[in-house]
Amino acid sequence: MNPQDMDKMAAQIEGLFFDLQNRLTADIVRRIQKMDKVTATADLQINTLLQLGNTSEIIEAELKRTTGYCDAKIWELYDQVVEDQYTANRDVYEQINTRYIPFEENEELQGWYNAAVSRNMDEILNITQSLGFYVSAGVGRKVFTPLSQIYTGYLNAAAMDVLTGAQSYSAVLRRVSKEMSDSGLQWIEYATGYHCRATTAARRAVLTGVNQMSAQINEKVAEDLETQTFEVTWHSGARDTHWWGGRVYTKKQLVSICGLGSVDGLCGANCRHSYHAFIPGISVRTYTDEQLDELNRKEKQTKTWNGKQYNAYEATAKQREMERNMRAQRANICSLKSGGADPDDIMAAQSRYLNQLHSYKGFSKAMGIEPDLERVYVDRLGRVVTGNGFKTYTKARKTGIISDRNKLKRGIYPVKNEQIARIQENELSGVKFSSEMKYNGRIAGNGKTQIEYYPWGAFKKVKSIEIGKQERDTKEALMDTMLHEELEVRIARKYNINDLPSDAEIHKYINRVIQRIFKAKGWDYDKAR
Incomplete structure (x- = not known):
């Protein structure tokens, strides 16, 4: 059995655990969503009790459903192994004049088969009996929390935060969604403390079990064929x-x-x-x-991506890591959507996902290996960014203003395009400007720069740089504005839109740079302000 076939078989069971994770996460988000309308302590207590009342029943029902599906699927997978590894060798038996015993009559092989299936089903059951989330306990430390405690802890904490005004509903939803999607449904081996995602544990269990079953069949075939x-x-x-x-x-x-x-x-x-x-x-x-x-x-040959070298095995491992990160971000997006989060929060999460997807494809191309997006979509969440989502995101970022240096103050001194051109040719001749600067007396503030971004948040191009009326009628003030807008563009080129520093940090940095330029050139900075 080739590795691709085994991967596909394991992915079928992995998908069932993603379904379980998605259902439980959606239920927690739905319950937290109800707390947005809690207005008094008494209502909070009653509402929380009502919401928590059937938690254990929900978990039990979902686990039964998952293991039931798994049992049926495991039988099906092992039937396929027999078909591929034993029945397919019938021609070889006949070719060397050895009697081929159909699987239905081969008691020894049936015994192995039943034992292997039972082991695999027991492993899946063990996983479901020790499920929970690895969640932050502060100071960079994470602790394992069983499913039942996840419900109680998240709901009570969320309710108190919203009720007391410590955090808004949107902030609570963002926190919980991100923590749960980053952690993922976990399975822990209590004896060693080792933990991994339930989806990974299920995949590994089936992959290992199917492979070992295949090996046993092939050994039986080899014995028969002497x-x-x-x-x-x-x-x-x-x-x-x-x-x-x-x-x-x-x-x-x-x-x-x-x-x-x-x-x-x-x-x-x-x-x-x-x-x-x-x-x-x-x-x-x-x-x-x-x-x-x-x-x-x-x-063994290595290829370079973002300054780091990878051989074939390391590249495959990096691909799997990127796929895990994308699945976590997709889960986060779905949680935010189902919880009715702020559209800007959803759009930001979608942007991060698109950036991850762009990096994943870029990495795969650089390594010369095919992207395996089926491993991402095994989470059963479907499309998390629709066609309309792409258009909305792009439009919003196209019209977004990165630089509006002083929104509270409107300049009163108009300038001419000839003044801008002369400064570019003389005082600022050593500066390579990213775009032609034009005067627009209708804009608020001293200057405005518009940046267009790709849907995944990367810099695409400068749409325009406009100079408005200035607060001071001096050449230095105009030079300050022109340098400010150009530095805005250079910062935008350096960062993904989701990683940009705050406006306050950007402007503080730009002002320091401009002051150094003025000092080096011997210009009077006081005339610029």
């Missing part, structure tokens, strides 16, 4: 320690060289390699040794 040699599959992006993929080994070598039976070896945890019976003189290798040497040489 061969002691096996070919191990090869796949791109394998971890460095799994260099042995693609070659032919004896059963002993599978253990001694490939680590068969160990957690980090062949068919171990999260391993996508498998092995199948190889009959010398009949079977044909997938790759020759020379082809494997060349493939592995290319795997």
Whole structure:
């Protein structure tokens, strides 16, 4: 069974756990949303009790539904393994005159099959019995919190914040949505303290179980065909320690060289390699040794992205990290939408997601590997930024003013375009301006710069730089305004729109820079203010 097929099988179970996470998160957000209308302590207490009254029943029902779906899906997946790994070898049995026993009559194989399915279902059950979220406990520390406590803790804290006015409903919703989406539904192994997302744990459990079941079937096939040699599959992006993929080994070598039976070896945890019976003189290798040497040489080559080098395995790991971040941001967007958050908050979250998506595609292209967006969309959340969302975002940012240096004061001294041009040619001849500056006496303030951004928040272009009436009738005041607007553009080029410093920080920085320029040139800065 090739790695791609195993990934698709594991993703089916992973998707069921995303469904569980989405339903529970949506329920928490829906309950928090009700608190927006709480106006008195008595109402708060009654309302909270009503909301918390059926929490345990909801959790129990959702877990039963998920495990029920998982049970049926696991049987289906293992049936597929038998079909692909055992039934598909029927022609080989007949080719070497060995009797092929149909699966329905093969009691030994059925015993392995039932045992493997049971182990996988028990693993899924163990995951669902120890679910919760890893949430912030302050000072950069996170603690595991069971599902029932998540409901009580989040709802009570949210209700008190809204009631007392400590935080607005929108602020509470943003906080809870982000924390839950960043943490994700977690499964914890209490004996060691290790934790990972439930979706990841489920995927790993199925991937490992299916792979081991496949290996057992192939060993049975090899025994029937009286061969002691096996070919191990090869796949791109394998971890460095799994260099042995693609070659032919004896059963002993599978253990001694490939680590068969160990957690980090062949068919171990999260391993996508498998092995199948190889009959010398009949079977044909997938790759020759020379082809494997060349493939592995290319795997070790590094490529650069954002100043950092990645080989094939590191690039794949980075891709998975970026996919996890995108899924978390998609969950955050959906939580904000379902909670009726401020449109600006939703738009900002969508912008961050689009920026992540843009970076993901850019990274994949730089590494020469295909983007695997199916791993992002396995969260079952559908489109989180619709076509209209793109248009709204783009329009809003096109018309947004980055520079409006003094909105409270309107200048009274008009200037001419000839004055602007002379300053550019003389005093500021060493400055390469980003755009032609034109006078517009109708604008408020000394100057205004309009920036157009891509939907994902990256700088696209300068739409216009306009100079308005000045507060002082001096050349220095006009020079100050022109430098100010140009520096606004340069700052905008440097940052994604979501990472821009505040207006106060930007203007403070710009004023310091302009003062240094005036001092270096010997100009009188007092005449500019």
